[in-house]
Structures are given as structure tokens and as C-alpha cells.
Amino acid sequence: MAVSEANAWNRNRTVTTNRGTHSLSASGSCANNTCTRNATRTGVYGGTATRSGSVTCDPASNSCSGSRTTTGPNGGTIYREGEVHW
Template sequence: MMKQVTTALMAAIVTIAAVSEANAWTRNRTTTTWRGTSSLSASGSCANNSCSRSVTRTGPYGNTATRSGSVACDPASQSCTGSRTTTGPYGGTINRSGQVTW
């Protein structure tokens, strides 16, 4: 009986630790084709009703594009506001923003 309780307690602790770490993440990928190697590096996090992420892509010829964005929600006003900025490999930038209400 003690072993079952200890196992259940350890499983609960691991689950709680995993949930507390789930609000931040990173991803790194590399792909190789006949043209060369491309990579992707991304990270993001969520806290206090807002989330953000950032992505960098590098092509096989060294060109880099970045995208970063965030969204914040206010349950009291029943709305979320977000924005995103994308910068292409030649320096051009696109900014987007918007708001959603429910």
C-alpha cells in the first residue's frame, strides 16, 4: 500500500512540475536538402493572460527571416489584442496588429 501511495505522489509531483514548465518552450530544427541546410529556431512563453513567441529561419544560402509576436487577453473586457512583426531576408518589415472581442 505504501508503495502505491508513494508512486501516486511522485506522479503528481512530476505532473505539477511539467505543468509549471509548460508555459515556456523552445524549438530548434535543421533540414538538409540538395540545396543546403536550413534552420529554424523558435521560442515562446505565456504568463498572466499573455503569450509571445519569436521565430528565426535561416535558408540554405544564409538568408534570415524573423517573426515575433505577442497577444494579451483581458477577461474583464472580454478582448484580446495582438501584434506581429516580420522581417524578411532583405530587411523589409511588415507589422500587423489586431483586436478580438467576444
Template sequence: MSRIAPLAVVLSVSGFTLLAGIGEAAAWTRSGSVTTPRGTYTGAATGSCAGGTCSRAAVATGPYGGSVSRTGSVTRTAPGSYSYQRTTTGPAGNSVTRSGAVSRY
């Protein structure tokens, strides 16, 4: 297993909360840690929803101090349709941005 894999798990778990809260005007925070044979990985995330848009920011740090961060948002564009954008920044400072649209129909 790579060093990044546990960091991705910590960041991905908080992503489910983002989609579950669409439409609710609420703010939340989450934090936790995962201990593996390689060491302890910690993570924290914050998010909020208002006006049809939910936003989230998360950071995960590995046992050697490297961090991965992710920010993103989902906006309801029509009933059953959403647009999204997210940026992930790795421990070396490189970033990847993804965006798109999804529809349940």
C-alpha cells in the same frame, strides 16, 4: 516553390504553440531543420506566457545564409477575446508589422 516558402513553414509551425499556451506561465524553446532539394533551412523559436500575455520570437535561416525573423505577442483582453501584434523582418531588413483583435463569439 520560392526560397521564402520553407522559411515561412518553419516560422508558422512554432506559432501554433503560442496559442496553445495562453494562460500558462511557462517558457519554451524549439528548434529544427527542413531539408529540401534547394538545401537545408534551420529555425529556432523561444516563447513564454505570463499574466495573460504570450510572447514569441523566431528566426529561420536558409541554405544561403538569408534569415527571416518574427516576434509577436497575444494578450487576453477579456474572456474569449485576444489582441495580437507581430513583426516579421525579411533577409533584406524590410519589416512588416500586423496587429488586431479576435473574439471567439
């Protein structure tokens, strides 16, 4: 698995229900075997959660590793990381 060309994207969505409006704003890109993604969600009561992460693959060692940080509307943070070999 190799990503050699730069490839960027953006996504913005708004959903309105009988409880209010939710929104999502996300962006990402891939270049030189690394892909990144950042997203922000806003709930009906104005709370915002953010998530950012990246994955890097090394075809020479048949492995990919990545990490992600999520911060909730009250400031709590979760950090995750992992690695896969094939």
C-alpha cells in the same frame, strides 16, 4: 480564456535537402494573460528572417489583442496587429 501560469518553450529544427540546409529557432512563453513568440529562420543561401509577436487577453472585457513584426532577409519589415472580441 486566461493564462495564469508561466509556460515557456523552445524549438530548434534543421532540415537538409538536396538544395541545402534550412534551420528554425523559436521560443515563446505565456504568463499573466500574455503569450509571446520569437522565431528566426535561415534559408539555404544564408538569408535570415525573424518574426516576433505577442497576444494579450483580457477576460474582463472578453477581448484579445496582438501584434507581430516580421523582418525579411533583405531588411524589409511587416507589422500586423489585430483585436478580437467575443
